[in-house]
Every structure is written in C-alpha cells, then in structure tokens.
Amino acid sequence: MPNHYYKNHAGVRKMKSGVFSFAFVACSFLALVSVSGCSESEKSIEISDAWVRAVPPVSTTTAAYLTLTNRTDTEVVLLGAQVDFASDVELHDMSMNAEGMRSMKHIESLPLAPGESVTLAPGGIHVMLFGLTDVPAEGETVSVCLRFAEAPPHCEMFPVLREAP
Numbered sequence: 001m002p003n004h005y006y007k008n009h010a011g012v013r014k015m016k017s018g019v020f021s022f023a024f025v026a027c028s029f030l031a032l033v034s035v036s037g038c039s040e041s042e043k044s045i046e047i048s049d050a051w052v053r054a055v056p057p058v059s060t061t062t063a064a065y066l067t068l069t070n071r072t073d074t075e076v077v078l079l080g081a082q083v084d085f086a087s088d089v090e091l092h093d094m095s096m097n098a099e100g101m102r103s104m105k106h107i108e109s110l111p112l113a114p115g116e117s118v119t120l121a122p123g124g125i126h127v128m129l130f131g132l133t134d135v136p137a138e139g140e141t142v143s144v145c146l147r148f149a150e151a152p153p154h155c156e157m158f159p160v161l162r163e164a165p
C-alpha cells in the first residue's frame, strides 16, 4: 500500500480517562465455574484512554487510539480491529523519514507479554481506519471491536474526539 503522511502531532498525555477491562481466556473459564472464582482485575485485558480522532466529514480515513494492558498470565496478540463505519482496518506504526515527514507502515500483529502495556497514540502505533462509510462526528461514541489471536473479538465504545483525552 502507498505510504501516506501525517503532520507531526504532539501526543500530549493527560489524565487517564475511562478504564475498561474484560475477562480473558482463563478467567472466562473460571467464571463459568464460580462467579466469584476469578477477579476480573486480576486476569483481564485492560483498555484505557480509548478514542477515535474526529476528522472533517469529507475524510476517508481516521485512526483509533488506546492503551492496552495485559493482566493475564499468557501472551496476548492484538491482530487489528473491526468497525462498522470503515471498510478496512490495519494496525499501523508511524516513523520519521529523512525529510522529517512521518510515514506509516502496516504491522501484522502486536504481542503483549503478561503484565505488558502498550500505548497506541498519535505519532506511534495506531489503528488505521480506511474507507470511511460513515464519518464519526466529534462527541459521538463508536463501537470498535479489537481482534486478538486465539480469543474472540472484544468490542468497546470509543469516544470521538479532536485531541487525545
């Protein structure tokens, strides 16, 4: 796919916004055995600082950002995401070229070791949304379903914002 370029954007980190987490593999199984058998805070994938960038209505692309923390005992691998308002979704990493322009490349998967946390933010790794069929408006929330290896997709509501929360 062709390289495309973004203006340099300072990803200013502020206070944590909503923190979501969901039970994962081992916990889901234990939860079937006993409701209190597994604390979600101990064995889960945690999602925080989730947002989708608000773009002009004529735009055909935007991006989703979040912080993922693996609180399970096993490696989890993020493969990408799915949304109902874009035809294609890819994990991208952004880097600086010799001219000081930022270029993006497709990454196939993003592994997280137990306890590891990764932040997808402007200027770095992001979830690229191509072929927008319905451009999300600022202030809306949209469903983004994260895809993992060896686990069902997990859908979360992401706020649509102009800047990082």
Ligand SMILES: [Cu+2]
Binding pocket: 063, 092, 093, 104, 126, 127, 128
């Ligand atoms: Cu991208």
